[in-house]
Amino acid sequence: MLTARRRTAALAAAAMSGVLLLASCGGSDGGSGDGKTLRLWHYEGPESAMGVAWEAAIEEFEKTHPGVKVKFEEKGFEQIQKTAPMVLNSSDAPDLMEYNKGNATAGKLSQQGLLTDLTAEVTERGWDKKLSAGVRTTSQYDAGGVMGSGKWYGVPNYAEYTLVYYNKDLFKKYGIEEPTTFGELIAAMDKFVDEGVTPLANAGAEYIAQQYLYQLALSKADRAWVDTYELYKGRTDFHDAAWTYGAETFADWVDKGYLAKSTIGAKVEDAAVSFISGKSPILFSGSWWYGRFKAEAKFDWGTFLWPDTNLTLGSGGNLWVVPKAAKNKDLAYDFIDITMSEKIQNLLGNKGGVPVAADPAAITDPQAKQLIADFNSLSEKDGLAFYPDWPVPDFYNVLVSETQKLITGDAEPDAYLDALQDAYDKGAPKR
């Protein structure tokens, strides 16, 4: 029954699976604490501002630490998000890695005891002096994992904030003055609507819509209001003057056609493409778009801060964290120190990032100069107000779906604010 040919085939198959199994037995080379390798993970693209600056930092590090090799691995954002607690709890933890800031991420890991307390290094090496108050907020976490106070668990290299991107060519084409005040912005948008152009790029299915609304509320708010909302210092009332103004004005803007109702299902990527392709004259979003617009927009464009407000959305960027299980912590501290140096910070700025400790005079590109000057003026007046979805886990999805209802007119501003109050009260920690 079993012919010779078949027997050889079966043998070959068995042998092959054996080889495959054997070959797969090779383990991973987890680092050792010999002070000779620095295992570094981050998830920034190689051409982004951070990617370029950190590449230069690795070179600098190897130059100043002869005999030490940096073993860098580029990770996916999702992989780090999903697996960080597991990796950091194993012997395969890297020595230094980039991690998302916030209560639900870095805060949680610090609470689980998976991160090294950096307080001593931070004060000794003077990193705290380089970071402004708003940026510092996301680096410190208290015993409950809530940001804003307590020990230092991370150090950000960059910051992010929201700003108005506008297409200068479109303003010129319709003969509209570039706005400097809120009143002029409204007037400009009215003119665009008269010309049959929807002035604001929007994405109802993602964060853009809620950020318009939060910014409108912020323009009537102050620092204490933000602390109440984001850091749970007091009771947040969604029917106060600021929130009410935000929701009502937003609904009014939809009625006036500043934002298209058809953008209710649009993704952030759609909003960006509608700006880059020259369809939408104005996009209000984060500094993280800057590099992409710089590379891809074929028209003349500029940026300015949201007019007539002391507060705008933004925070420190993602953090360098040192896992508790890291084996070469001293090398990790040295690396962070290099990334905070003026040289690397200036490079980050020139590549379109928002550095936290650059010399403004060393930034050569005029558009980048504007970006960084605006950030510095914002940070001087302590104007970073974080993001609306931060205080409560899963608040993001509530904000998206409720804001969509506001756009379609299914919910009145009053009902909208009721829904937010409900979700916030349920999810915010009691203190």
Next chain:
Amino acid sequence: MTTSVRTARTGRTVRTVRTAVSRYPVLLALVIAALFMVVPFLIVAVNAVKSPAEYSADGPLSLPDGLYLDGLKSFWERVDFGQKLINSFLISGAVAAGAVVLSVLNAYAIGIGRIRGRTWVLAFFVLANVLPQEALVYPVYYLSKEAGLYDTRLSVIIVFTVIQAAFGTYLLSAVLGRFPREIIEAARIDGANRWQVLWRIVVPVSRPTLGVLLVFFFIWTWNEFLLPLVMLISNDNQTVSVALGVLQGQRLMDATMTNAAALLGVLPAIVFFLVFQRTLTRGIAVGAVK
């Protein structure tokens, strides 16, 4: 048609007209279904060869002006794609081979050996099949860490061999349950022991079915994402589907490069399918011709 009393000629005309009438809607439906399957793939292919600026200016549905292969090339270099291909082949190949062997052994005992309580054993395997992988993540992580296998390809091979074999056992048990008894009895009379019956009778006769299982196991394992994502931490150990995740940033996505990567990721599975396509159709047809 067989009961028709019409002459042969008129009978044939009626038949042709009828089949033509009933065939075209089916054909149309098939074409539409095929379009639904192919269009997403085409969109991926078209965007894979566009430059990022072109994508941003004209959107995803426009045709590319020229062939822009930098996205493919830079993705290959950025993630060291050759290594990922080797890893994926290693893991999928070992899982496919191992799971088929395991399924045959299990199914032999359940389907032909008719062990006691086989319904319960089968129910257990079905249960293992419907268990969501999310529920497996933590136990598998913990066990592999205890066994010193965390972040090795072997851990993923073991886990998927078991998962795929659960399905294979379930399917093969049903197939072998209807295996012609006469053949087995004839072999036993000729003096074959159980082991010989398995390897010389059962396996050669059911080879087409085993071939299909092999192909399916390979492709399923190739496309697995969550467990490899969790278990394979070092970039050197990662599989193709995990490597694709590198491109999805926190706030920005590189649409054209993601498409290029998706194209690269799906090609090997398609090639594998085409190579083994004959086994596949034979295996499906084997039950029909009887």
